[in-house]
Amino acid sequence: MSVSDREVSLKQADECISRLREKVQAGLRQLNAFCTVDGKLDSVLLDRHQLSCYELAFCSAELAASEAVCRYARDAGGLDSFAVDTALAFTAEALDSVLKRLLGRAGDLGFEYGELVSLYGDSALGEFRAAYGSSEFLAAVGAKVTERGSTHLPSLLNDEKEMVRDMFARFGTDVVAPLAEKIHREDLDIPDEILSAAAELGCFGISIPERFGGLQPDDHDDSLGMIVVTEELSKASLGGAGSLITRPEIAAKALLQGGTQAQQETWLPQIASGEKLCAIAITEPNFGSDVASLGLRATPIEGGWVLNGSKTWCTFAGKARILVAMARTESDPSLGHKGLSMFIVEKPAASGHEFRHQQSEGGVISGKAIATIGYRGMHSYDVFFEDYFVPADCLIGEEKGRGKGFYFTMAGFAGGRIQTAARATGVMQAAFEKALSYSRERKVFGSPVGDYQLTQVKLGRMISTLVASRQFSYEVARMMDQGAGQMEASLVKLFSCRAAEWVTREAMQIHGGMGYAEESAVSRYFVDARVLSIFEGAEETLALKVIARNLVGSATA
Numbered sequence: 001m002s003v004s005d006r007e008v009s010l011k012q013a014d015e016c017i018s019r020l021r022e023k024v025q026a027g028l029r030q031l032n033a034f035c036t037v038d039g040k041l042d043s044v045l046l047d048r049h050q051l052s053c054y055e056l057a058f059c060s061a062e063l064a065a066s067e068a069v070c071r072y073a074r075d076a077g078g079l080d081s082f083a084v085d086t087a088l089a090f091t092a093e094a095l096d097s098v099l100k101r102l103l104g105r106a107g108d109l110g111f112e113y114g115e116l117v118s119l120y121g122d123s124a125l126g127e128f129r130a131a132y133g134s135s136e137f138l139a140a141v142g143a144k145v146t147e148r149g150s151t152h153l154p155s156l157l158n159d160e161k162e163m164v165r166d167m168f169a170r171f172g173t174d175v176v177a178p179l180a181e182k183i184h185r186e187d188l189d190i191p192d193e194i195l196s197a198a199a200e201l202g203c204f205g206i207s208i209p210e211r212f213g214g215l216q217p218d219d220h221d222d223s224l225g226m227i228v229v230t231e232e233l234s235k236a237s238l239g240g241a242g243s244l245i246t247r248p249e250i251a252a253k254a255l256l257q258g259g260t261q262a263q264q265e266t267w268l269p270q271i272a273s274g275e276k277l278c279a280i281a282i283t284e285p286n287f288g289s290d291v292a293s294l295g296l297r298a299t300p301i302e303g304g305w306v307l308n309g310s311k312t313w314c315t316f317a318g319k320a321r322i323l324v325a326m327a328r329t330e331s332d333p334s335l336g337h338k339g340l341s342m343f344i345v346e347k348p349a350a351s352g353h354e355f356r357h358q359q360s361e362g363g364v365i366s367g368k369a370i371a372t373i374g375y376r377g378m379h380s381y382d383v384f385f386e387d388y389f390v391p392a393d394c395l396i397g398e399e400k401g402r403g404k405g406f407y408f409t410m411a412g413f414a415g416g417r418i419q420t421a422a423r424a425t426g427v428m429q430a431a432f433e434k435a436l437s438y439s440r441e442r443k444v445f446g447s448p449v450g451d452y453q454l455t456q457v458k459l460g461r462m463i464s465t466l467v468a469s470r471q472f473s474y475e476v477a478r479m480m481d482q483g484a485g486q487m488e489a490s491l492v493k494l495f496s497c498r499a500a501e502w503v504t505r506e507a508m509q510i511h512g513g514m515g516y517a518e519e520s521a522v523s524r525y526f527v528d529a530r531v532l533s534i535f536e537g538a539e540e541t542l543a544l545k546v547i548a549r550n551l552v553g554s555a556t557a
Contacts, residue, residue: 006077006084009132013070013091016128017063020098023116024059027052027102027109028555031548034110041553052108053548054540055101060551061495062094064488065472069464072471076154082144083153083467089141090464092133095125135457142456145463146440151432153467156474161228168229171201172236180237183377184524189319189351190240190377198244199274203229207249207415212268214252223415223477227422231470234426238528239377242423246536247316249419250412251278251324254342258397258408267344271322277349279320281311281383282409296385298327298341304392305329305343306363307385313535317367317381318350326405329395335403342396342405345388353379363388374527413537414486417493420536421473424500424529428466431507431525435462438511449510458506465503469496490546494539497532504529 031052035045046053073087102109103116119125131137145151155162175197182188198204206226208214216222226245234242248271255264270276284295296309307327317323323345330339345365347357353369365388367381395401396408436459439450449455469492476492479485504526508515515522533539537546 006073006081009088010070010074010077010084012124012128013066013088016095016125017066017070017091019122019125020059020095020102020119021063023102023111023119024056024063024098025555027056027059027105027111028551030110031056031552032555035552041549046549046552047544049108050544052105053552054543055105056109056551057491057494057543057547058498059098059101060547061491062097064491065468065495066091066094068472068475069468071475072156072467075156079154082141082148085141085144086153086464086467088132089138089460090468092129092131092137093461093464094468095129096133099125135453138460139453139456141460141464142450142458143460145436145459146450146456149436149440151429151436151463151466157224157228161225164225165228165232167201168203168232169235171197172232172241176233176236176241180240181519181521181524183237183240184374185518187353187371187376189379190244194241195244195274195277195319198241202272203233203244204248204274204277205272206245208252208268208272209256212264212272214268214272221481223418223480224474226415227418227473227477230419230422231426231429234423235430236426237377238423238427238525238531239375241377242426243315243378246416246419247278247280247320247324248272249415250280250409251322253412253415254324254396254408258342258401258404260398260400263344263393263396263398267322276321277316277319278322278324279314279316281314281317281323281325281345283311283313285310285312285382296325296327298329298343298390300329301389305390305395307343307345307388307390309385311383311385313370313380314367314383315378315380315535317383318352318355318369318379320347321349322346323383324396326409329402329405337406338403340405341402342408343390344394344396345390346394355381359389361387361389373530374524375531414480414489416536417542418473418476418480418485418489420532421469421476421489421492421496424496424532425466425469425473427525427529427532428462428469428500428503431504431522431529432459432462432466434520434522434525435459435507435510438514442512455510458510462503462506465499469499472496487547487550490537490542493536494542494547497529497539500529500532 031049035042069087069090073084076083106113106116202215205214206229207216209216209218211218230245271278298305298307325343325345326340328339329341347365356366358364364386367383369379369381439455440448442449472492476485476488508522508526511522514520
């Protein structure tokens with residue numbers, strides 16, 4: 001494909017994306033009209049359209065991913081034309097997906113059925129989908145990556161970011177990957193040899209400013225650097241390394257947003273150095289993602305607070321010496337999320353699947369690991385607080401921070417979401433590399449698996465999805481570093497986590513029976529990927545309560 005042909009094709013892609021975005025926007029406006037009362041969006045009415053909201057959220061995410069990968073292809077195409085091939089293949093598939101989602105909800109969204117059906121016959125859309133969504137083109141993409149034997153494409157990262165990537169890639173290959181299978185199969189704690197080496201590299205200080213001993217510049221955020229590192233750690237092992245940055249990042253954002261200077265100077269250096277590993281205690285058994293309804297109670301006493309209640313899915317709570325816990329400090333239940341505050345809760349580090357610590361005053365904190373099918377190594381715990389004392393200076397923001405815990409948490413959620421998208425990309429990368437290698441080596445009916453059209457189509461779709469996920473997350477990271485991108489962080493998380501489930505499934509399928517064997521790494525990637533759409537904001541909550549609510553609310557005529 002010549003340079004001029006690439007430019008024409010990418011322009012066609014833009015036009016097709018724009019055409020479907022207009023339809024998605026029309027659907028959002030319809031929902032706005034259905035659900036607005038006296039100029040305000042009515043939550044009860046919006047909940048009557050949950051399926052339409054859910055589908056439109058995915059439509060928006062898929063179109064945003066298409067736009068991002070096409071922008072990348074324009075910049076990278078001159079260096080490697082294969083970048084354009086992957087962008088065109090992904091966009092053709094995404095357009096098909098969006099069309100089907102809209103068609104399925106035509107009546108609910110007030111569309112004339114024939115109006116959406118006619119889009120299948122639209123000349124521009126039809127020509128583009130026929131050219132780049134055909135089995136011939138998809139198989140050609142798969143055949144090309146098989147022939148190359150590598151997924152390498154221009155990253156368009158600067159030299160500094162490439163150096164960081166290389167450093168953590170070596171760490172992942174040399175230190176994490178050799179231990180990954182043992183950690184998973186035996187459900188072990190992350191071993192100290194990983195944790196100490198990660199600390200030496202500055203892993204825990206990625207999101208902490210240099211003035212507090214971290215790696216982030218003092219004068220600006222570096223979300224892009226964070227996700228580059230996260231990708232490499234997750235590629236080596238999601239449970240053994242991929243989430244090591246997440247909890248320090250959320251804790252750091254809360255402290256930087258609301259902590260006193262003394263709190264920042266005390267806690268951030270200890271977190272950055274890895275001296276005190278941390279966990280986040282937000283979710284509760286009866287409330288899940290409904291943060292505003294949390295019930296862990298913090299009662300003021302002389303010199304501090306006592307905590308009573310429980311948390312669940314508190315990842316890394318055993319090894320952690322710091323829990324950043326959200327608790328209700330205000331007795332008036334009508335305050336909702338405005339009655340929540342955040343605490344730095346200290347405890348001894350503990351190995352294994354259970355822990356219990358009793359304070360000299362009699363308070364107790366205990367935890368038990370939740371058995372999971374994947375994401376082993378970090379361990380997620382049910383944690384119980386019984387009259388557990390926390391000093392007054394461990395309330396983030398101290399008295400000025402009372403009732404503001406919800407907002408301090410939100411400061412870290414966007415970073416957590418984009419970081420989860422990067423984790424998804426890392427797991428996809430690992431799975432694709434295994435699938436590509438196996439397809440070149442394994443022979444069936446006398447030929448390598450990778451020589452068959454269906455396998456080539458699978459590989460073509462997988463590499464295109466992987467490139468789209470990576471470039472979408474890079475683009476959002478750059479936006480966040482400029483103070484924007486909050487909504488896009490939710491979109492990329494929604495898209496990439498679902499994509500990781502599919503890519504790891506296809507990688508497993510290419511392996512056939514060996515993919516189902518526990519001795520095969522792709523079986524680990526598959527069960528690990530399944531958690532991505534659940535944590536850091538469950539897919540349904542993210543789609544309905546964050547993305548759709550925001551998009552519908554802003555979709556006025």
